[in-house]
Amino acid sequence: MTNKSQPQSAPTPSINPRVLTAMVALGTLALVWSLTLWWELVLARRGGVALCGLTEGTMCQSLWDTPFSQAVHRLSGLPVAGWGVVWGFVALALPLLALLRVAEGRPADDLAHAARMTAVFGLLAVALFIAVGVRAHIFCAGCFLSHVIVAGYAGVALTGWRLDLGRALRGGVIALSLVVVAYLPALYFGLRTPRTTAVSLGSDAGPGASVTAYIATLDAASKQTLSDALAAFRDAETLPLPPPRLLEGSASAPVHITEFSDVMCSHCAFLHETLATLREHFGNKAFSVEPRQFPLDNGCNPDVQMGGHADVRCQAARALICAEPTGHADELAADLFAQQSSLSGATVRQLAEKVLGAKLLDQCLDSDATTQALSQDIQLAMRYDLDGTPLVVINGRKASAFPPFLYLVTLTGGDLSLIDTNQLPPPSAQPHVH
Numbered sequence: 001m002t003n004k005s006q007p008q009s010a011p012t013p014s015i016n017p018r019v020l021t022a023m024v025a026l027g028t029l030a031l032v033w034s035l036t037l038w039w040e041l042v043l044a045r046r047g048g049v050a051l052c053g054l055t056e057g058t059m060c061q062s063l064w065d066t067p068f069s070q071a072v073h074r075l076s077g078l079p080v081a082g083w084g085v086v087w088g089f090v091a092l093a094l095p096l097l098a099l100l101r102v103a104e105g106r107p108a109d110d111l112a113h114a115a116r117m118t119a120v121f122g123l124l125a126v127a128l129f130i131a132v133g134v135r136a137h138i139f140c141a142g143c144f145l146s147h148v149i150v151a152g153y154a155g156v157a158l159t160g161w162r163l164d165l166g167r168a169l170r171g172g173v174i175a176l177s178l179v180v181v182a183y184l185p186a187l188y189f190g191l192r193t194p195r196t197t198a199v200s201l202g203s204d205a206g207p208g209a210s211v212t213a214y215i216a217t218l219d220a221a222s223k224q225t226l227s228d229a230l231a232a233f234r235d236a237e238t239l240p241l242p243p244p245r246l247l248e249g250s251a252s253a254p255v256h257i258t259e260f261s262d263v264m265c266s267h268c269a270f271l272h273e274t275l276a277t278l279r280e281h282f283g284n285k286a287f288s289v290e291p292r293q294f295p296l297d298n299g300c301n302p303d304v305q306m307g308g309h310a311d312v313r314c315q316a317a318r319a320l321i322c323a324e325p326t327g328h329a330d331e332l333a334a335d336l337f338a339q340q341s342s343l344s345g346a347t348v349r350q351l352a353e354k355v356l357g358a359k360l361l362d363q364c365l366d367s368d369a370t371t372q373a374l375s376q377d378i379q380l381a382m383r384y385d386l387d388g389t390p391l392v393v394i395n396g397r398k399a400s401a402f403p404p405f406l407y408l409v410t411l412t413g414g415d416l417s418l419i420d421t422n423q424l425p426p427p428s429a430q431p432h433v434h
Helices: 017-045 067-076 080-103 109-136 141-158 165-190 207-216 220-235 266-282 313-326 329-338 345-356 358-365 368-383 403-411
Strands: 255-261 287-293 391-394 397-399
Touching: 017 080, 017 109, 017 141, 067 080, 080 109, 080 141, 080 165, 109 141, 109 165, 207 403, 220 397, 220 403, 255 266, 255 368, 255 403, 266 287, 266 329, 266 403, 287 313, 287 329, 287 368, 313 329, 313 345, 313 358, 313 368, 329 345, 345 358, 358 368, 397 403
Parallel strands: 255 287
Antiparallel strands: 255 391, 391 397
C-alpha cells in the first residue's frame, strides 16, 4: 500500500492578503503625510512657513499650539505630528510583516489582529483630537486628511472582523510593543522639535559683540531663517504709516514695530509674548509697538475668505480698539490671548467689560469711530501684501515675526550693518518667512 503525501496548504490569514496590501498602502500614506506635517510644524516654529493665513481654518499650526497639543509634547517628548509618524510606522509595518509571513506559508493571525488593534487605537486618537479641535474652534485641513487616512485604514482593517478577545489582547500587546520600537528613535527628533516660537534672549553686553555671540547660539535652520528674514527686510519697500492711535514705548525709539494681529491666531499670541519679553530685556526706550487689528473673519474683514466666528474675532478686534484710550489695551490683549483656546463671544465681552465697563463698551463696540478705525487697520495691512497674521512692520517696512530677527533688530537699534552676514548662510532663492 503506497502512502501518498497530501499537499499542505499555507495557513490562511485572518485578513485577506489583498486587504493587507491595501493596509500597507494606507499605512505608508499615513507615515509620509505625518512626516510632512511634522516638518511643517518645525518650520512654523522657526518662522519658516505661513503662520495664521487668510484661510487659517485650513492650517494645522493653530491646532498644534493648543494647550492639549503642547501638553502632549511636553509630557511625551513628541509633538502630535510625531505621534502620527509613530502610528503610521506601526500601521505600515504590521500588515507588511503579515504579508511576508503569508508568502512564507507561516501563520500571520497575531500580526493581523495587531494591525486591527492599531486601527482601533488610531480611531480613538482621531476622536480625541477632533474633540480638541472642536473645543478650540479650529479646523485643520491637513489634520483632517490624516483623520481620513486613519478612518480608511480602520474601515479596511475592521470590516468583517469577529472580535476574539484573547487574540485582540495579544494583538494589542504586539501593536504596543511596536509603538515602543518606533517611539524611541522618534523621541530623538521630538526632543529637538521647538515647542514654541518664543525667543531665547542672549546677553546685551554691547551691540557688536552681542550680535556675534547671539548668532553663534542659533542652530543651522534658525540661521537660515534669520538670513532669509534679513534679506527680505532689506528688500522690502518702505511705506508711510498714519499716526498711531496707540503707542507702547518711547515715541523716539529707533525701532518702531507695527503689529497686525488676530485674537485667535496662536502665532499672534507668541508674538505678543515675544514683544513683552523684549520689553523686559531692553526697556521701553529701545523700541515702540503700535498694535493694530486684522481679524481673520469675513464678518468684519472682506479681505479674508473664512468666517463664522465674528462674535469672537471681530468683537475682540473692536474691543481692543475701544480699550486703546484707557491705557489697558495691552492688558486686554494679554487676557484674550491667555484664553485663546476657549474664547467665546461671552468671554470676549466679559474680559472687555473689566477694562471698559458695560456701558462704555456698548457705546464703543459698534460706533462709527470704531468701525472706521478697524477698516483703516485692514486697509493698511493689505498694502503690505500680507498672506497671514501676525503681520509685522518695522519702521514702515514689512518684516518677520521670527523672534531672533526681532531680537537682533532691537539690539542693533535697527542698524542691520552691525549684523555680520558672514555668520549666516546665503538667503534662500525664494524665502518665505514671517
